Amino acid sequence: VRSDSNFFAAMPASSANSRSSPQSSSKDAEDIIVTLVGSVIQLGVIVVGSYYLSAWISKQIQQREMAPPSNDPARRRLEQILRRRGEKIPQLTAYETNIAEDVVDPIALDSSFEDIGGLDDIKQELWQLAVLPLRRPDLFAENKLVQPPRGILLYGRPGTGKTMLAKALAKEAEAIFIEVKLSKIMDKWFGESNKLIAATFGLAQKLAPSIIFIDELDTFLNPRDGFENSASATIKSEFLVLWDGMTTQDGVLVLGATNRPHNVDKAILRRLPRTFEVPVPNEASRRQILNLLLKDQNMDASAKKFEADLVKRTVGYSGSDLKELCRAAASAPIHEMVADASRKAVSGKLSSKSMLHSIKRSSIRPLCKADFMKALDKVKRTGQAAHSYGQGVEREAESEKISQEKIVEEAMMRRAMSLFRTMASLEQGNSTNEDDVPNLNVER
Ligand SMILES: Nc1ncnc2c1ncn2[C@@H]1O[C@H](COP(=O)(O)OP(=O)(O)OP(=O)(O)O)[C@@H](O)[C@H]1O
Ligand SMILES: [Mg+2]
Incomplete structure (x- = not known):
């Protein structure tokens, strides 16, 4: 840029000088030629430089898309x-x-x-x-x-x-x-x-x-x-x-x-x-899922006998809910065994290390019916727990005096109504599954 401005700056000066003397006019012509050559060289360097730069950039891009190192x-x-x-x-x-x-x-x-x-x-x-x-x-x-x-x-x-x-x-x-x-x-x-x-x-x-x-x-x-x-x-x-x-x-x-x-x-x-x-499991599927989930568990006779009952009590539970239920039941014996020791460890009365050493795998008791009953209380079918929590809060706001019996009564009424609706729809031939929850939408 500088040489170009020199070149244009030189133009009027050289034409002015050409009128003054022949020696100075030939010197000015030389200056113009030198400036011109300089500009051409600069231009050439820029063109060649940008060619190599763009070639280098495209090579870098290609290399990025090519196979990465074999130790990846x-x-x-x-x-x-x-x-x-x-x-x-x-x-x-x-x-x-x-x-x-x-x-x-x-x-x-x-x-x-x-x-x-x-x-x-x-x-x-x-x-x-x-x-x-x-x-x-x-x-x-x-x-x-x-x-x-x-x-x-x-x-x-x-x-x-x-x-x-x-x-x-x-x-x-x-x-x-x-x-x-x-x-x-x-x-x-x-x-x-x-x-x-x-x-x-x-x-x-x-x-x-x-x-x-x-x-x-x-x-x-x-x-x-x-x-x-x-x-x-x-x-x-x-x-x-x-x-x-x-x-x-x-x-x-x-x-x-x-x-x-x-x-x-x-x-x-x-x-x-x-x-x-992929439907919510029916009775036969729930039985199969529970069998699969519990096949390696150490269960006493009461728990084994209760399995059939569990299938009936889990209408509407998804496979994932059933897994959660079994997980809750299966962890009960371990939690029970470590409850006392973990309380002592947390309060600093027992070191964590000695608490951990005191746990013996062999002394974990087998699962019993009561573990499943407690798990049934804790693990509801997806969405149900949150839903009933919302209802509970509303009720509390209305009146704190609603007795426990009344809530149980209401729950029984709701169950009876839902059973009634299911039977009605079965009679109309709308349902194909003996224990499908009525009006289930895919989305919850
Ligand atoms: N039919 C089944 N048999 C055995 N286990 C099941 C079954 N259905 C669900 N589970 C258990 O539930 C877990 C969660 O299931 P999964 O993630 O496949 O559900 P999903 O339909 O993909 O749920 P989401 O729609 O929330 O993604 C599984 O890892 C499995 O342990
Ligand atoms: Mg999924």
């Missing part, structure tokens, strides 16, 4: 999984390696179909629809009509075992389980998120058979307020385009789970042709 922990874990399958690790981009951090080895998944109580029909249908095509794709390769679905949706009330079922499905299918973590994808610069979405599909295809699992599908790319900002809209369209681009022969299944199916984005819902409602 995610790559090493993937190598281990694939070695068992007798396969070598494919060429991965840095984005795919990023997604590979969340890949789960089917062997490491802790639930299989036999750990799930009840849901026999769903398990059987899922086995035919998803497990078989992922394990024996050759059976479906020829016939276009029997192609497996590219997407399956599991929906139902909270705690009914949807996530557990999805993991069990991957385990049975020996498919690599890739859980889409929206927080990870959205927490990126504009453009990076799209690359992570593309990497999810790319990795799933490279690692097929695989399952892309999207838990809480209702929150996936579907802002609750209905406002779609441009970033999430482009990510969503990228996701849909990549999903559409996949063929069923790719050995990739997209599996979604939600307890608010009506809130799932319509475009996503359309791509999940098979949907399964």
